[in-house]
Amino acid sequence: MSYEAINVTIDAANQVATITLNRPDKLNSFTRQMHGELAAALDEVVAAHARALVLTGAGRGFCAGQDLADLDFTPGAMTDLGDLIGEHFNPLIRRIQALPFPVIAAVNGTAAGAGANLALACDLVLAARSASFIQAFVKIGLVPDSGGTWFLPQRVGMARALGLAMTGEKLGAEKAETWGLIWQAVDDEALQSTAQNLAIQLAKQPTRALAAIKQAMRHGLSATLDEQLDLERDLQRELGASHDYAEGVRAFIEKRAPRFEGR
Known part of the structure; x- marks a missing residue:
């Protein structure tokens, strides 16, 4: 299958797949098209008998969450956010969590809103030292979704979870590692090779x-x-x-x- 909003590569020799969110001009923010392509790509990865998956972003960001330009703000016809989440974001998070092999997020830049929580839905999160995580929902009057209110308190505790969610402040990768939010912060130039090597290592495991x-x-x-x-x-x-x-x-x-x- 051909994709426009993502790229998919499968290293058959090592049984490692890589999905790259590929809307770099929009910081890889989500559209309905991207959701559809991601669902198809996950089917492809499973069908290819991959034993590890790397999820990353093209350009200078991992994912900026929902692309607001993809929503309808017409009075009387505004996009129902509950429907959007129920039809697209929740199935994606559930699917990633249920995949029968390890999923590694390689966070190469800003991970904001649903993009941050997409990363946290993965089994292991690597982040470039220049990367950051932002629970940006409060800045537009919303609550963290895509599992944010579940992942954050469990990983960093209620005090820090509330602080991140209520202020929308940026959390750098090194502090995210120290807090236990992610597995490891690595040098920017080593992120992708580190993620691939980890995926290859995990793909050789039972x-x-x-x-x-x-x-x-x-x-x-x-x-x-x-x-x-x-x-x-x-x-x-x-x-x-x-x-x-x-x-x-x-x-x-x-x-x-x-x-x-x-x-």
């Missing part, structure tokens, strides 16, 4: 186990200890019957590097 780790960690955010213990038991039973578990044990016994296949 993919089913990584998917189960994602599932278990997120389940634990709202589960009781008893519920979590039961889930761990069930996941371990399932993974204990997998090809990669058997390969990992054999490699350990034979004192060699395992050759995981993601099954």
Whole structure:
């Protein structure tokens, strides 16, 4: 499939896919077209049997959130933001969270509004040292969406989450790392290579186990200890019957590097 608002590349040898938001003149802000292309691209990545995905942006920004020019402000016919979120943003966030392999956000510049929360929906977030995260919603009289009110308190605590959301202040990448909002801040010139190398590393791991780790960690955010213990038991039973578990044990016994296949 051909795309206009995004670019998709698939490194078949390493089973790594990269999706680049590609509206650099608009800081890669979202339009309905971009949403449709992203949905199709995720289908393509899954169909290609990718075992890791990098999500990044073209130009000087990662994503500035919703492109307001794509909305209707005509009196009496204004875009219903609830419909927009329910039809486009929420399905995208849910899809990224549910992908059965690791997703890495490589934040190369400004990540604002829904763009910031799109990054936070990924499993691991790398950011260029010059990058920043802005919960810009309050500046136009809105509440953080695309999971922002869920991701922020869990990662940085309620005091910092409220501060970011209520002031709309810019949070630099290095402070975001210190606060635990992201995985790592890296030098600007090393961002893309670091993200690709991490994706290649993760793609060589037991993919089913990584998917189960994602599932278990997120389940634990709202589960009781008893519920979590039961889930761990069930996941371990399932993974204990997998090809990669058997390969990992054999490699350990034979004192060699395992050759995981993601099954």
